[in-house]
């Protein structure tokens with residue numbers, strides 16, 4: 001009798017459990033409106049910013065969509081973005097899981113794609129130490145010297161290779177930030193056969209591409225691990241999809257070796273007392289490594305390289321596109337430079353506060369009519385469930401702050417489609433007044449949100465200011481004489497950033513003084529930059 005009762009209670013308990021599970025799984029969330037069903041196919045047909053624009057118009061400022069079982073929400077107004085990504089940072093600061101780009105390519109060590117948690121916090125502290133507003137001032141010396149080299153090289157080839165010259169400039173700067181070295185360093189490593197410039201150049205786009213690979217993996221059934229990450233728990237010999245991952249594991253081994261090489265270089269110079277101040281030296285100071293292992297620190301030091309090259313290059317290149325597209329605006333910047341700097345010296349960081357129109361121009365370029373460098377920010381993810389504006393937002397939801405939409409809100413940016421630097425000259429610019437982001441009064445939307453806001457913002461803005469100020473002080477820039485048009489609507493997606501499609505310009509010196517000064521200053525810069533070699 002007791003046994004029968006036991007059996008009944010066991011089976012009814014089982015039924016109860018199943019009912020509860022069914023109840024939980026069938027719980028209907030009140031999700032923000034959005035396109036019905038799985039939108040994976042639509043993503044293969046149109047670029048994300050275009051789709052987001054369409055859905056924003058259709059469904060309003062907060063909409064949601066599903067790819068497979070994955071839920072994402074997109075925030076298109078300042079209030080929701082600030083309420084969630086800034087003010088509820090404890091919930092909205094994670095990242096969606098990137099199986100290939102994060103788990104496999106970096107063994108979980110890359111901070112940019114790391115989930116919110118202890119590892120990310122330690123990594124982020126080091127980024128902050130190395131790049132906060134005060135620390136960034138230290139890099140100005142190198143940025144100023146490198147910008148003189150940019151002038152020399154642009155002059156020498158008439159502007160044909162502006163993309164290569166500016167890539168070298170931004171690369172040198174981030175190498176300075178991480179390791180206290182500069183671009184030449186890659187060549188030196190190359191001569192040791194440890195790494196090579198091409199490898200290093202490849203790794204970054206490689207990493208960025210891997211972010212895309214993750215996206216593309218969404219659509220192909222044979223890419224099992226992306227769809228079912230738990231398959232990675234299988235013993236390796238049973239992972240039939242493994243051959244597809246070998247390439248990524250080789251890239252990871254290569255990256256790890258390169259990053260450790262660079263970190264060891266800093267250690268040697270630090271011990272010899274000749275290291276330039278940089279994130280690497282901060283990590284070697286007492287407690288500076290935040291308790292991370294050497295490999296973790298080496299990965300943390302590589303972050304400026306991964307996140308700061310294409311983004312800054314994109315911004316400076318868009319400045320050049322704007323310069324040739326809007327000659328009247330360029331003339332006004334050059335008049336300001338002539339008034340403030342004169343013709344007997346090159347602009348320096350000391351001039352920055354006296355060049356408001358140039359500052360406004362750079363802000364307008366980052367707001368950008370054509371498309372911000374990182375149009376959709378890097379997606380955040382929720383680490384807990386939340387309720388906002390009557391909507392349920394489950395844990396693990398991907399959350400996009402749609403920069404592309406935010407920088408075109410008409411109540412903040414009058415006539416948003418017009419390229420108009422003067423909008424940033426108004427003393428009570430609504431952007432400062434309404435945007436209660438981290439940097440009150442500053443225009444930081446293009447740099448992302450909340451606890452994940454770009455830590456390289458000061459370095460990036462310094463690189464942009466000094467290169468653009470010097471280029472416009474020295475040169476007249478026009479579309480190349482062969483008549484090819486600079487088409488601002490064409491872009492190339494590098495993964496993290498969008499750069500303009502290749503465009504051709506010609507540069508000519510604006511006055512005789514410039515010729516002499518470029519020659520003298522670049523010669524001097526070449527010598528002084530030796531301090532950054534090891």
Ligand code: HEM
Nearest residue numbers: 112304307308311312315374378447448449452454456460
């Ligand atoms: C104009 C150039 C740049 C733009 C427009 C830009 C923009 C961004 C954006 C939108 C994010 C995502 C923020 C978020 O998740 O909400 C980001 C993250 C990041 N940026 Fe930048 N960035 C630039 C330059 C740089 C530079 C020069 C560095 C380093 C030297 C850098 C380092 C990083 C890092 C490490 C992250 C990841 C932060 C995290 O996940 O916690 N960026 N950036």
